Amino acid sequence: MKERIYLSSPHMSDEGYEMQYIQEAFATNWIAPLGENVDAFECEVADKVGVKSAAALSSGTAAIHLALKAAGVGEGDIVFCPTLTFSATANPIIYQNATPVFIDSDYKTWNMCPEALEKAFQKYPHAKAVLVVHLYGLSADMDRIMEICRRHGAVVIEDAAESLGTYYKGRHTGSIGDYGIFSFNGNKIITTSGGGMLVSDNEERIAKARFWATQSRDQARHYQHSELGYNYRMSNVVAGIGRGQLKVLEQRVAKKTNIYKFYKRELEELENMTFMPSNDWDQPNYWLSSVILQGEVRPADVMEVLSRENIESRPVWKPMHLQPFFDKYDYIGSNVAEWLFENGVCLPSDTKMTNEDLNRVVGVIKGLWNR
Known part of the structure; x- marks a missing residue:
């Protein structure tokens, strides 16, 4: 293992x-x-x-x-x-x-x-x-x-x-x-x-x-x-x-930012993969680097191959109005959150990850597109 x-x-x-x-x-x-x-x-x-x-x-x-x-x-x-x-x-x-x-x-x-x-x-x-x-x-x-x-x-x-x-x-x-x-x-x-x-x-x-x-x-x-x-x-x-x-908050933000930039540099050319949004007024801490998949490769496919390599990932949050406890309450919108849930996946963003770890993650993901 x-x-x-x-x-x-x-x-x-x-x-x-x-x-x-x-x-x-x-x-x-x-x-x-x-x-x-x-x-x-x-x-x-x-x-x-x-x-x-x-x-x-x-x-x-x-x-x-x-x-x-x-x-x-x-x-x-x-x-x-x-x-x-x-x-x-x-x-x-x-x-x-x-x-x-x-x-x-x-x-x-x-x-x-x-x-x-x-x-x-x-x-x-x-x-x-x-x-x-x-x-x-x-x-x-x-x-x-x-x-x-x-x-x-x-x-x-x-x-x-x-x-x-x-x-x-x-x-x-x-x-x-x-x-x-x-x-x-x-x-x-x-x-x-x-x-x-x-x-x-x-x-x-x-x-x-x-x-x-x-x-x-x-x-x-x-x-x-x-x-x-x-x-x-x-x-x-x-x-x-x-x-x-x-005392180390700024160090952690810098590491999270580097992880996000590494993923984006290595993966953004993959067909039908886009990264979480950025805006001019936003300076994120990049707590979790997350992507959207809109092609044949689905979030479940990515999470499954990563899991087989002992790499943790997870879906984007399931919307509250779809949860059994909360489905009786009102919801205002046009199903954007559902779309993000269905197409999103959070990649490993641990601040203790080494360059070797990051290369291991992207290697597994790229392997799906190279099949």
Whole structure:
């Protein structure tokens, strides 16, 4: 069996930054939730992306949940959500007893289509919030989306789980809407093993989110709770990993970019293969290099031959409106997301890949076209 090539796996710094913070946490016995690493990680992420405040949480999903709660989303409210995303974007809408309405993608960005969003507001003019995803590190068309949302008075939450290090017109994704969320899951561009961050310029709302995330414990000597709370805070050890990882974010973005450029250089001449879109205003982190196949060679064919060589790949996300749990909710669009799902495949984009690994991947793929 050949050595495994992963889609996107954890990559600790060569400098050992993470262990320095972890060892400090152990030396001071701050291994339980909260501590210096948590406070510092919040400040460092906020400073990195250019916002005033951040709350370190147990997952990106928890961050979306608290963003919706901070936005005042509750029972019966309508929340617009891209259909082309992972279920973690949509699930928190249900946690809040709200109703998701799924919005199609566009070919230009693979993200939420502004025209479909405008149609959604025509049908649901009182929608409370809009969740925008920056898929695979590609930024959505934020100027148009923000203009539409501001005109209709909707709160904008950016799901930047896949796009830390991506810029839209010089601004970090996650810093443009009312709230932004990041994920530090094991497959993300930097990882804390598991964890997330909620960010915003609204310092009061972030402070409230921290309160909810620590079981809504009131300021009292005894245990007193006047609101529903959650066990969502990031631990001090995990935050130490994040602080170390944040130091190498630019290195990881550079490596992801090089992987994308290598694939494009080696594969773009293959018949009926096109790469994920690029726009003048978008500076992606290229979290996953993804392609569209429109000929006889199908995504399943590519994934199968790669799998036989112990190389991991995966389809583009299956749209939410096609998922058994979510198929009862409304969908606005013209089936662009379905087309991307049917024709797209994500290639291995692991930052530990060597040139030999990259040549191995493209060699297997080229072999399909040479049959």
